[in-house]
Amino acid sequence: NAGVTQTPKFQVLKTGQSMTLQCAQDMNHNSMYWYRQDPGMGLRLIYYSASEGTTDKGEVPNGYNVSRLNKREFSLRLESAAPSQTSVYFCASSLSGDTQYFGPGTRLTVL
Amino acid sequence: GENVEQHPSTLSVQEGDSAVIKCTYSDSASNYFPWYKQELGKRPQLIIDIRSNVGEKKDQRIAVTLNKTAKHFSLHITETQPEDSAVYFCAASKSSASKIIFGSGTRLSIRP
Numbered sequence: 001n002a003g004v005t006q007t008p009k010f011q012v013l014k015t016g017q018s019m020t021l022q023c024a025q026d027m028n029h030n031s032m033y034w035y036r037q038d039p040g041m042g043l044r045l046i047y048y049s050a051s052e053g054t055t056d057k058g059e060v061p062n063g064y065n066v067s068r069l070n071k072r073e074f075s076l077r078l079e080s081a082a083p084s085q086t087s088v089y090f091c092a093s094s095l096s097g098d099t100q101y102f103g104p105g106t107r108l109t110v111l
Numbered sequence: 112g113e114n115v116e117q118h119p120s121t122l123s124v125q126e127g128d129s130a131v132i133k134c135t136y137s138d139s140a141s142n143y144f145p146w147y148k149q150e151l152g153k154r155p156q157l158i159i160d161i162r163s164n165v166g167e168k169k170d171q172r173i174a175v176t177l178n179k180t181a182k183h184f185s186l187h188i189t190e191t192q193p194e195d196s197a198v199y200f201c202a203a204s205k206s207s208a209s210k211i212i213f214g215s216g217t218r219l220s221i222r223p
Contacts, residue, residue, distance in 0.1 A: 031209050042200065042215045043155070050209035058210070090154060097209040098143045102154040 001026050004103035006091050012109045013081045021076040021106050023091030029101075031094045032074035034058075034066060036087040037105075043090065049074055050097065081110045113138040115203050117214030125222050130191055132217045134201035135183040141203040144184045145211065146175060149198045158199075159186070188219075196221045 004025045013019055025032065033048040035058075045058030049068040063085060065077045074093075078085060086109050092100040114137040124130045136144075145160035161168045161175045161184065168175050172191075177184040188195055198218050204211035 033210065043213045045210060048210050056209075097206075098204055098211065099145060099157055099160065100211060102156070104154055 003027065004091055004093055004101050006089075006103035006106050008106060009104065010107045012111065013078075014111050015082060017081050018077070018079050019081065020078075021089055021091075021108075022073070023075065023103055024073045025091075025093040025101070025103075026072065027093060027095070027101065028071070029093035029095050030071070031097050032068065033092040033094075033100065034064075034074070034076045035090045035092065036060065036085075037090060038087050046076065046089075081108075083110045086110045113141060113203060113205075113208075113212045115201060115212045115214040117201050117217055119217060120215065121218045121220070123220045123222055124191055126191055126193065128191055130188045130195070130219055132186045132199055132201070132219070133183060134185070134203075134214050135181075136203040136212075137182070138203070138205060139179075139182065140205045140207070142206060143204045143211070144175070144177060145202050146173075146186050147200045147202065147213075149200065149216075151197070155200060191221050193221050193223065195219060 007022045034046040035043040044060050047066040049055045052071045067075045089106045091103040094100045117134045142163035147155040148158045149155040174187045198216045201214040202211045
């Protein structure tokens with residue numbers, strides 16, 4: 001099992017560009033999450049999907065959109081990137097909202 | 112909503128000594144308390160967890176204790192080693208919720 005995978009690993013954008021971060025899990029988990037982690041900081045929840053077909057805002061949703069494409073995949077979209085969105089983005093999944101398994105992260109820089 | 116506070120934010124201990132990290136939570140309905148370790152440049156990984164029907168759980172050099180009355184739980188690492196250097200996050204969740212709430216993290220450094 002690959003667990004939770006994320007693409008890309010690294011990305012550099014210019015202000016105003018858009019992009020989609022991809023996440024997939026092969027553990028048949030119901031819930032999926034997107035976090036951002038700024039340097040030296042903790043994990044902040046952007047959006048989550050408790051089950052296929054549902055999505056909810058987390059602590060810092062502004063500037064992002066998500067799509068739960070199917071049970072395996074949960075994507076995060078930045079429509080118009082800003083320097084304040086420079087961060088490391090982690091996707092995570094869990095079977096029922098407790099133990100979360102994290103992907104390797106995407107390092108995003110917005111110039 | 113649920114709030115999880117974690118202390119200290121940084122901790123430096125001599126190799127071989129013990130380290131203790133403490134967390135408090137606000138929602139008395141919380142019943143699941145995991146601890147994650149994040150090494151530099153890596154993803155957070157679960158190292159131990161405890162549920163509210165248990166007061167203490169051990170796994171080799173790490174242990175977690177839970178005091179439901181006081182609403183706090185702690186991570187204990189004994190005989191610390193250089194590879195224990197990392198950021199540690201506590202978290203709390205409840206059965207009815209679909210997400211967990213993380214503490215702000217503790218950066219643990221082990222001095223040789």
